[in-house]
Amino acid sequence: MIAWLRTAAFSLVFYGLSVPIVLFAPVAAVFGQPTLIRYVRIWVLTQRWSAATFLGIRWRREGAKPDQPVLYVAKHQSMFDAVQAPVLLDAPVIVLKRELARIPVWGWTVQRYGAIVVDRDASAKALRQMVREGKAARAAGRSILIFPEGTRVRPGEQPPLRSGFAGLYRALGMAAVPVANDSGRLWPKTGAKRPGMVTFLFGEPIPPGLSRDEVEARAHRGINALDR
Template sequence: MIALRNLLFKLFFYGGSVPIVMTTPISALISWRALVAHTHFWTRWHGWTTRHILDIHQRIEGGRFGDMAFGGAPVLYAAKHQSMYETLELGRMLRNPAIVMKQELTDIPVWGWAAKRYGVIVVDREASAGALRRMLRDARAALSAKRSILIFPEGTRVEPGEQPELRAGFAGLYQMLKIPVVPVAIDSGMVWPKHGPKVPGTVTFRFGDPIPPGLPREEAERRVHAAINALDVPRD
C-alpha cells in the first residue's frame, strides 16, 4: 500500500505540477498578487495530494505564531528543513514570506525566473562579501514591503537526528535586520525521508517563543539551534 501511495503521489502531484509551474510566468507578468494566487494554488494542490494520497497531515503547535503575534510586523522565521514538504507548506502558512533560497534553484528555467519575481532572497553558498550585500539588500526590500523572511538556517535539508551548525547567512540577517526571530521546529523527515518511501503520519510545526533582536551572535544562534531541533528524533 505504501508503494502504491508513493506511485500515485508522483503521478498526480508531479503530473499536475508541470502545467502549473509552466504557466507561472503568465501570472508573474500580470501582477505580483496574481503570482501569489498561482503559487497558493500549487501549494494547495500539494496539500491535497499529501493528505488524500499519502495520508500525511499536519499539526501546528505554539499558539500565535510569527508576525501574527506582532501586529503584522515582519519577523525572521528560522525553520528546520527535513523535506520538500515544509518548503511548500510554509509559504502559504506564513502568508507569503520572502524565502532565502540558494542560487542554483533560481537558475532553473522558468521556475527560477518566477521565483525572483515572487521576491525570494538569493544566497550564494560561497558567502562572498558581494553576495552577502545582495542578500541584505533583498531582505530589506522584503521588509519595506511588510513581508516576513523565512530562512532554513542550517543551510540544507537534513535527516532526522542531524543537527548541523547554523550557516553564516542567518547571523548576517539577524544582526543587520534587527527584527525578532521566530524559530520553527519541524519533524517532516519522519514521514518524508530523504531516502526511501514516504509513509502516512503527521508533520508537526512547532513555533517557538520569539527571540528578540540585539542578542550576541553566539546566544542568538544557540537559542535558535535548540528551538528548531526541539522535535528532532533520530530514525531507527
C-alpha cells in the first residue's frame, strides 16, 4: 500500500510538472539547440528530484565516463533510464523510433534537440539514413546514443542486438561504450515502483574496426553486465 501511495504521489507531481515543461519546450527550441539542451536538463532533473523525494529512488554511476564523443550502446529497462540519459551522457544525439518522433510537440522537440529517426524494419534505406545522420552528429562533436535491443526489456531479459547498431558502429568509426543499468528492478513497466539505488555502469570502450560478431558480443556483454 505504501509503495502504491508513493507511486501515486510521484505520478501526480512529476507528470503535473511535465505538462507545462513539455508544452513550453518548443519555445526553448526557437532560441536554438544549446538553449533547448539546457531546457531539457530541467525536465531530467525534475524527474530525478521527484523519484528521490517520492519514490526513494536514487542513482549512482560506476566506471569511467568518456571525455570525448563516442557511440553509447545502452540497456533500456524503464522510463527512468531513458529520461536520465541526456544529462548522464552529456546531451547525446539519440537514435529514436519513428513512432516516437510522431508524438505531437514532443516528437518535434526531440528532433530539434538532436535525434536520428529510424524505422523499425531496419531496411537498407533506413540504415543509410541512420548512418548519414550519425555522421552529421559526429561532425558536430556530439556523442550518439542507441538502445540496440530496440525496445524496453525486463530485468534478466537479454535479447539479441538489432543490426542497426553494428552498421552504425562500422560506418562511423567511433569507439562504442556499453552502458548497463538495473532500473527495471525498481521501476517496472506496470505496478508500483520501489525505493532503492539504480546503478549505471559504464563498460570498457570498444575500439572501432572490430568485426560485427565481435562488437555485438562485447556490446551485449557490456549492457547486460548488471543482470544477476
